Structure formats: C-alpha cells, structure tokens
Amino acid sequence: MNKIIALLTVFICFACAEKNKETQKDLSKLSWEEITTEANGKAVTMMMWNGDSKINDYMQNYVTPKLKKEHNIDLEIVGGQGPIIVQLLMTELQASKNTSDVDLVWINGETFFQLRQIDGLYGPWTSQIPNAALIDFDNPFIGFDFQQAVNGYELPWGNVQMTLIYNSATVKNPPKTREELLAFAKEHPGTFTFDNHFTGLTFLKALLIDISGNRDELSGDFNEEKYTKYSAQLWDYINELKPYLWRKGEVFPENVAQMHQLFATGELLFTMSNNDSEVDSKTLEGLFPETSKAYVPDFGTIQNSHYLGITKLSGEKAAAMVVANTLVSPEAQLTKMTPNIWGDGTVLDVQKLTPEQRQQFETIPSRTRAPNRKDIQHKALLELSPEYMIRLAEDFRKEIIEN
Amino acid sequence: MRQKRRYRNFSNLLFIAIVTLPVASGLVYALLYSLGFIGLLNKGFTTDAWETILLGKPFWSSLGFSFYIAMVTIIISLTVSLSIAISWRKNLNKGALSSLIYLPLCFPGTVMAFFSYQTLSKSGLLSRIGFQLGWIDDLRMFPSWINDAYGIGIIITSVLLITPFFIILFSNLYTSEKVEEYVQLAKTFGASKRQVLLKVTLPILLKKASVTIYLFIIFVMGSYEVPLLLGRQDPQMISVAILQKIQKYNLYDIPKGYAMSVLYVVLVIGVLFILYRKNKTFFKTEMKHS
Numbered sequence: 001m002n003k004i005i006a007l008l009t010v011f012i013c014f015a016c017a018e019k020n021k022e023t024q025k026d027l028s029k030l031s032w033e034e035i036t037t038e039a040n041g042k043a044v045t046m047m048m049w050n051g052d053s054k055i056n057d058y059m060q061n062y063v064t065p066k067l068k069k070e071h072n073i074d075l076e077i078v079g080g081q082g083p084i085i086v087q088l089l090m091t092e093l094q095a096s097k098n099t100s101d102v103d104l105v106w107i108n109g110e111t112f113f114q115l116r117q118i119d120g121l122y123g124p125w126t127s128q129i130p131n132a133a134l135i136d137f138d139n140p141f142i143g144f145d146f147q148q149a150v151n152g153y154e155l156p157w158g159n160v161q162m163t164l165i166y167n168s169a170t171v172k173n174p175p176k177t178r179e180e181l182l183a184f185a186k187e188h189p190g191t192f193t194f195d196n197h198f199t200g201l202t203f204l205k206a207l208l209i210d211i212s213g214n215r216d217e218l219s220g221d222f223n224e225e226k227y228t229k230y231s232a233q234l235w236d237y238i239n240e241l242k243p244y245l246w247r248k249g250e251v252f253p254e255n256v257a258q259m260h261q262l263f264a265t266g267e268l269l270f271t272m273s274n275n276d277s278e279v280d281s282k283t284l285e286g287l288f289p290e291t292s293k294a295y296v297p298d299f300g301t302i303q304n305s306h307y308l309g310i311t312k313l314s315g316e317k318a319a320a321m322v323v324a325n326t327l328v329s330p331e332a333q334l335t336k337m338t339p340n341i342w343g344d345g346t347v348l349d350v351q352k353l354t355p356e357q358r359q360q361f362e363t364i365p366s367r368t369r370a371p372n373r374k375d376i377q378h379k380a381l382l383e384l385s386p387e388y389m390i391r392l393a394e395d396f397r398k399e400i401i402e403n
Numbered sequence: 404m405r406q407k408r409r410y411r412n413f414s415n416l417l418f419i420a421i422v423t424l425p426v427a428s429g430l431v432y433a434l435l436y437s438l439g440f441i442g443l444l445n446k447g448f449t450t451d452a453w454e455t456i457l458l459g460k461p462f463w464s465s466l467g468f469s470f471y472i473a474m475v476t477i478i479i480s481l482t483v484s485l486s487i488a489i490s491w492r493k494n495l496n497k498g499a500l501s502s503l504i505y506l507p508l509c510f511p512g513t514v515m516a517f518f519s520y521q522t523l524s525k526s527g528l529l530s531r532i533g534f535q536l537g538w539i540d541d542l543r544m545f546p547s548w549i550n551d552a553y554g555i556g557i558i559i560t561s562v563l564l565i566t567p568f569f570i571i572l573f574s575n576l577y578t579s580e581k582v583e584e585y586v587q588l589a590k591t592f593g594a595s596k597r598q599v600l601l602k603v604t605l606p607i608l609l610k611k612a613s614v615t616i617y618l619f620i621i622f623v624m625g626s627y628e629v630p631l632l633l634g635r636q637d638p639q640m641i642s643v644a645i646l647q648k649i650q651k652y653n654l655y656d657i658p659k660g661y662a663m664s665v666l667y668v669v670l671v672i673g674v675l676f677i678l679y680r681k682n683k684t685f686f687k688t689e690m691k692h693s
Contacts, residue, residue, distance in 0.1 A: 083650045090443055090654075114654055118443045190543050196636055251550040251635040265526035267542060390652045401636045402461075 027317055032130055035318045036071065042319035043074040047088070048106035049081035051257060054281050058342050062335055067326055073319050078102070082111045082198070089120035092313055099315035104323055108306045109146040112154055113386035115309065122310040122317055124152025129325040136349035142305045146383040147220065154307035155324050156347035158336065160275045161380055162202050162301035163294035163370065171269055176298040178210060178237065185244035191269040193246035196396075199256040199272050202302050204392050208234050209381050210299035222387035231392070235399040242400065249400065264288060274304075276376065277343025279369045284340055294370045296379045303380035305347060330357045339367050430668060437662035444654055452658035461644065462663050466670070468638040472554045472630070473623035476561040477616060481609075483562070484569030488577060489604060496574075507567045512560075516632040519560040523548040549633050556633035557640070561623050568619075569612075576611050577604075617678065621671055641667055 027035060050056050059077055067073045080088065085105050092100050107115065115121045126132050135156055137143040142156045150156070166174050175181040185192050194200035212218050212230045242249030246268055253259040256272065263271035264287050273279065279294035308327065310320045326332055330353055333346045350361050366372065432441070437452045439445040456462045494500045510518070522528045530545035539545055549556040577583070582604055589603045609616070630640035639647070645667070648660030 083652065086654065087650060094441065094443060110652055117654065247547060247550065250552065254631075254636075262526065265542075267526045393652045397636070 025318075027125065027321070028128070030318075032128065035128070036322055039316075039319035039322040040072050042316045043076060044103045044316050044319045044323050045076045045078060045101060046104040046106070046323070047078050047080040047085055047102045050077065050079040053285070054342055058336060062341075063327065063332065066332070067323060070326065071319075071322050073322060075323060081106070085111060086114045086118070086120070089115065089311060089313075090118050093118060093120060097313060100311040100313035102311055103314040103316045103320040105309045105311060106157070106306060107154065107309050108304060109383060110386035110389050112145050112150075112307065112309065113148060116148075116153065120312055121153045122312045122314060123154075125310060125317070125321060126150070126152045126155045126324075129155070129321055129328075131325050131328045131330075134330065134348045134352045135328060136347060136352075139349075140382060141303050141380065142347050144382075145305065145307060146389075147385045150307065154309040155328060156305045157308050157324075157327055158344035159303065159305045159347050160277075160345055161296070161303035161373070161376060162199070162206070162272065162274050163276045163279065163296055163376075164301075165263065165271045165273060165279045165288070165292055165294045166269060167263075167289050167291055168293045169289065169291040174270075174295055174297075178207065178299060181297070182237075182241055182244075185241055188269060189244040190246050190248070191267075192244070193249070193252055193259070193268060194272060195254065195256050195259050196252040196401075197255045199259075199274050200252065201389050201392055201396070202274060202304075203272060204234065204238075204396065205384055205388065206299060206301050206381055207237065208388070208392070209384070211237070215300075215381060218384050218388065219382060220385070222385045222391075227388065227391060231395060235395070238400055239403070252401070260287060275344065276373070277339050277345075277367055277370050280339045280367050281343055283369055292369055296371065296376045298379070300379040300381045301376075302383055303377075304383045330361075334360055334364070337361070337364055339365060339370075343367070343370075345373065430665060433661040433665050437658045437665060439658065442658065445658065452662040455659055456662045456666060461639075462641075462666065464638050465641045465644040466667070468554070469624040469641040472557055472561070472640060473620045475554075476558050476565070476623050477620050479558070480562050480566045480569055480619075481616070484566050484573055485605070485608065487570050488573035488608075489600075492574060492577060504567055504570055507563055510564070512564060512626065512628045513632070515560050515564055516629045519556055519563075519633060520549055523556055523559065525549075550635040552635070552638075554630070554634060554640075557630050560629050560633060561626065564629075565619060565623070572612055572615060573608050576608050580607055580611055582607055617675075624671075625667075 025038070027038075030038070046059075048059070056077075059075075064075045064077075067075050080102075085102070085107060088102065089100065105111075105115075112121075132155065135142065137156075142159055143150065145154065164174065175184040181192070194203045208230055209215060209218060211233045212226070218226060218230070238249075246253075246262070253262060256274075259268065259271045260282065262268040273282075273294070276294060279288065279292055282288045283290060283292050308324045310317055310324070314320055328347065330348060333348050334357075336342045336344045337346050346361065348361075350358050353361070435441045436445070439447055439449040439452075491500065507515070520527065524530070525545045525547065526542050527545075527549075530539070530542050533539045533545060534542055547555075548559070585603050585607065586599050589599050594602070624640075625642050626640065627642040627646070630643050634640055634643060641663070645660050645663045648656045648663060650660075
C-alpha cells in the first residue's frame with residue numbers, strides 16, 4: 001500500500017512539473033511579412049468536424065495543397081468539434097502543457113463562449129491578417145457570434161442558414177407555421193422529428209424566438225425571466241407535438257446524419273440542415289431523392305457564422321494565422337461557396353473585392369433545390385446568447401426526453 | 404531463492420506501475436474534480452455534484468438499466484452457448500463450424516452495432532423483407548428494436564458479440580474438466596439424460612466459468628459504443644450517461660460526470676469485494692492441488 005502511495009505521489013509530481021511555459025515570440029508586434037516568414041515550413045494541426053465528405057474533400061484536396069504550394073505549410077486535419085475541443089483544451093491547460101496538440105480550431109457559438117470562459121483561445125489576432133479587411137464585420141450575422149463580439153479572438157470563415165428539407169414528391173405543401181406543423185404531424189404521425197444535437201437545438205431556438213413574438217425579444221445577454229416564460233410555452237408546444245413525432249417522441253435521432261439517413265430511407269418526411277445548400281450536395285451525392293427541396297418556414301430559421309480560432313497554447317500561432325488568412329482569401333471563399341464543392345456562404349463583403357472577383361461571386365452556379373440566399377434573408381434570425389442553447393439542451397432532456 | 408524474490412518484487416512493481424497506478428491516479432483525479440478541488444471552472448470544495456448524483460434519479464436509473472441489459476444479455480448468451488457447446492460438441496472440434504464460430508469475434512462492437520442497425524431498424528433489412536413479402540403495409544409498422552425502451556437492439560448485439568467467447572470457453576472446459584467421463588460415470592449409475600445435464604454437466608461448467616461470467620456482466624454493464632448507437636436518450640446505459648455529462652454543452656456538469664464514474668467504480672469494486680469475502684478462492688485462476 002505504501003508503495004502505491006509513494007508511486008502515486010511521484011506520478012502526480014511529474015504531472016505538475018511541466019509548469020514552466022516556453023516563451024514565444026510576441027506576434028502582435030510582428031509585421032505580416034515577418035509572420036509569413038515565421039510560418040514558412042511549419043506544420044499546423046487543425047481540429048474540425050469531419051462528418052461531411054464534401055467538406056473533407058475541400059480541405060484535403062484544395063486547401064492543403066494550396067497552403068503547401070503558397071506558404072510551404074503542412075496542414076494536418078484531425079476530427080473533433082464543440083465539446084471535444086473544449087475538453088481537450090481544458091485538459092491541456094489543467095495539465096500545464098507547454099504546447100497544445102491543436103493549433104487551429106473550427107468553432108462557433110457556445111464553443112467560443114466556453115473557450116473564452118476557460119481562456120483557451122489566443123488573441124486578439126484577426127486584425128493582423130490582410131484578408132480580414134475584406135470581411136463583412138458590419139453584418140450582425142458575421143460580426144457577432146451568438147450575440148458575442150468576436151473581439152479579434154476568432155475569424156469568420158463561413159455563413160449558413162438553417163433550412164428544413166422535404167421530398168416534394170410526397171409532401172406538396174410543407175408546413176410554414178407552428179400551427180401548420182402541428183396539424184401536419186397529426187395528419188402524418190411518425191414522420192417528423194428533430195435531432196438531439198446542434199441542429200435540433202437550433203430548430204428549438206427558432207421556435208423559441210417565434211413564441212416570444214418578437215425577433216429582438218431575446219436578443220442580448222441571457223435573461224432568466226424571459227427564458228423561463230417562453231421556454232415553458234415551448235415545452236408545452238413540443239409536448240403537444242410529441243405523440244405525433246417519429247417514434248412518438250420517445251426517442252430522437254442522436255445527430256443530423258442519422259436524421260438524413262431516416263429521410264433517405266423514407267422513414268421521415270423531413271430532415272434539417274444548418275447549411276442551406278446541403279440539400280443540393282446531398283442530392284448530388286445520391287443520398288437524398290432527386291425531388292428533395294429545402295425551405296425556410298415563415299417563423300424563420302437561425303442564420304449564423306462559423307469561425308476559426310487559434311489555441312492559446314498553440315506552438316505555431318504564426319503558421320495558424322497564415323492558414324486562417326488563406327481560408328478567407330477570395331479564391332478559397334469562392335471555391336468553398338460553389339454548391340458542388342461545399343456550398344458554404346461567404347463571409348466576405350463582395351463590395352470590397354475587385355470587380356473581377358465580385359463578378360465571379362455573383363456568377364457562381366446557382367442552387368437548384370435550395371432557395372436563394374436573397375429570398376430567405378428576411379426570414380433569418382440572429383443566434384441567441386450561448387446560455388440559451390445550454391439551457392435548452394438541459395431542459396429538453398428534463399421536459400421532453402425524461403418526461 | 405533471493406533472486407527469485409527480487410524478480411517477484413520487480414514484477415509486482417511493474418504491475419503496480421503499469422496497471423494499478425494509472426487507474427488509481429484516474430480515480431483520484433476524478434474524485435478531486437467531482438469535489439471541486441481541481442478543475443478550471445471549479446471554485447473550491449463542494450459536495451453539490453455528489454448530492455445531485457446521489458439524490459437524483461438519472462444515475463440510479465442508468466445503473467438499473469445497465470444491470471438489466473447485462474443480466475438479460477448474459478442469460479441469453481449462456482443459454483445459447485451452453486446449448487451449442489453441449490449438443491454440437493463433435494462439430495465444434497472439426498469442420499467448418501469450428502472456424503465459423505470465431506467469425507463474430509472479428510467484429511468490433513461498433514461494426515456489429517451498425518450491422519444490427521442496418522438489419523433491425525424500421526427501415527432496415529428485415530423490415531424491407533417483411534414489406535416486400537406483404538407482412539407489413541408500411542415500413543413504420545415494423546416493431547421498434549433499435550433505440551427502443553427495452554434495449555432490444557443493445558441486447559441482440561451484445562449477445563452476438565459475447566456468445567462466441569462462451570461457446571469456446573464451455574467447449575474447452577468440457578474437455579479440460581473431463582465432463583464426458585463424469586457423464587459416462589453418471590450414466591452407468593443409471594442417471595437419466597435430464598439428471599446428467601442438471602446434476603453433472605451444467606454445475607461443472609457453470610462453476611468453472613463463474614468468474615468469467617461475473618466479469619462479463621461487468622463488461623456488458625460498462626459497454627459504450629453499442630448502447631450509444633442503438634440505445635435511446637432515456638433510459639441510458641451508465642457509460643453513455645457519464646460521457647454525456649462530461650462531454651456535452653454544460654461545462655458545469657463535468658464534476659457530476661466524474662462523480663458518477665467514481666460512484667460506479669466504487670459500487671462495482673464493492674460487489675466484487677463482497678463476492679471475494681464470500682468465497683476467497685473465487686478469483687484464484689490456478690487451483691492448488693494438495
């Protein structure tokens with residue numbers, strides 16, 4: 001027993017011994033030329049959600065070779081999103097690691113909020129990169145992440161709006177309001193649901209905003225009183241809907257990929273996507289039926305942006321900044337926006353681009369199954385403060401799943 | 404003699420360093436985290452997480468559900484494997500069956516879970532066959548075997564995964580424990596087939612395999628991938644419930660996740676300790692012949 005205690009003490013001492021942090025160059029005092037020189041020949045590890053083959057393809061076959069060719073940077077991509085990133089960085093900070101295993105992260109909303117909470121991000125850095133000048137920071141859907149000012153700690157990378165996807169061959173008049181949705185579910189029981197992850201929660205947020213009666217009612221910081229008032233009405237509505245949901249609302253798809261599968265096999269008449277153009281890419285892939293279409297109901301859907309952050313303990317901050325700068329370059333943004341490549345909305349203000357570049361953005365092959373951005377912009381809802389999502393996730397479990 | 408003792412000391416130390424120490428450190432870490440002593444967002448000692456877990460329903464319902472899944476799985480698996488090991492004994496020793504029986508062992512849990520999902524879900528293979536044959540009018544009429552309240556999908560998959568282990572174990576025990584000779588002896592004393600099975604074959608095999616059976620109950624109780632893919636959000640098996648607390652959106656839930664994991668480990672060790680106290684030779688892998 002004594003031996004165990006002695007060894008345990010040694011073990012813990014070793015774990016705590018790495019306190020001394022390496023001192024790195026202060027990048028805020030370097031010019032962009034000096035940063036690119038510093039970045040040359042380095043390897044950057046980027047942690048991102050890798051659940052979509054088109055996105056992976058874009059990163060591996062377009063971005064990675066481009067970075068190698070233009071800046072001699074090796075980009076290594078590892079899988080992980082949201083809570084995984086937060087957990088990893090928390091553990092590294094707790095273990096007093098010198099350098100993080102991850103340099104660049106693809107994040108937004110509550111992940112950004114939590115990473116700021118644990119002080120896991122490096123910054124401010126975004127004003128140092130040249131392409132930041134082209135970003136449409138004045139657009140509230142881009143300059144603010146879940147009502148939080150980005151303050152130079154994350155760089156907008158893409159912008160999307162949530163849509164509902166249906167098969168136009170089987171559903172002629174998709175529901176446009178909450179009342180119509182309830183009526184539709186009653187008429188076609190077991191064919192509608194939402195997932196128990198980001199997409200489902202984003203859908204719940206849109207309903208919550210609709211219930212509040214005013215798009216700006218819930219804007220700003222989290223308000224307990226308002227949340228309690230409107231969420232009670234939301235759970236009443238969901239509970240009314242519950243018996244007519246897929247599997248009588250006793251179980252929900254764990255993620256959007258499972259929901260897509262259920263839609264593809266015809267078990268569900270609707271699926272959802274946080275990316276308005278996904279309907280086109282998934283149909284081109286052959287997963288969704290040819291007659292699939294995406295739409296935004298009258299109560300609107302959340303439009304948000306996703307961002308790039310550099311970890312506080314990154315050992316390759318300069319190279320990570322160069323990677324981020326490349327990812328928001330007009331060329332990379334244009335390629336990313338092409339529907340059969342990724343179809344992700346740009347964060348650039350096209351008015352700030354050269355006439356030639358602007359024309360390229362304006363003549364991108366249009367979507368065939370997703371509505372045009374201009375047509376759904378008026379139904380776009382701003383993201384709510386991250387605590388709303390954290391509370392909705394908890395209460396959804398208590399009020400609906402365990403009820 | 405001294406050299407032998409030194410060697411034994413060294414191997415004990417190696418065992419402690421490689422096995423005991425990391426596990427014990429993990430447990431101490433989880434305990435300190437759950438009590439607020441460490442953790443980036445913790446603000447000092449608190450028993451909040453423990454109170455929520457001990458007094459709330461979710462931990463106990465997850466524990467109960469995990470135990471139910473493990474018991475049903477083991478009972479079905481034992482029934483199937485004993486039947487096969489005893490009745491197909493000759494076929495198990497040679498021919499195609501002796502190799503085929505190892506096949507499910509090649510499937511990782513995740514792959515087997517996907518296989519079950521594709522076969523047993525409402526839009527899966529069986530449902531489609533039923534629809535094509537006109538047994539059901541709509542795919543949605545197929546019974547819920549995946550993500551269902553009784554964990555049917557989890558049980559079927561776990562049975563598929565562990566039954567081959569038991570078949571191999573029992574058929575080996577049958578030979579090594581010379582069961583055949585006892586059977587013949589009992590028969591010469593005039594025992595009926597039923598008596599031979601209930602009084603000779605089953606008691607020998609089950610007694611010899613008892614430690615393995617207990618360990619498999621713990622193994623199934625703690626399984627993660629299969630219930631994650633085939634289970635539902637409520638009730639959840641214990642590993643899924645713990646990881647959700649640790650990895651979902653609310654960072655202030657992490658201490659609760661750690662409290663759940665410590666409590667689960669303590670309960671399992673407690674049960675093993677009681678079993679050990681009841682029968683001290685229980686966990687000895689080799690029997691001393693006097």
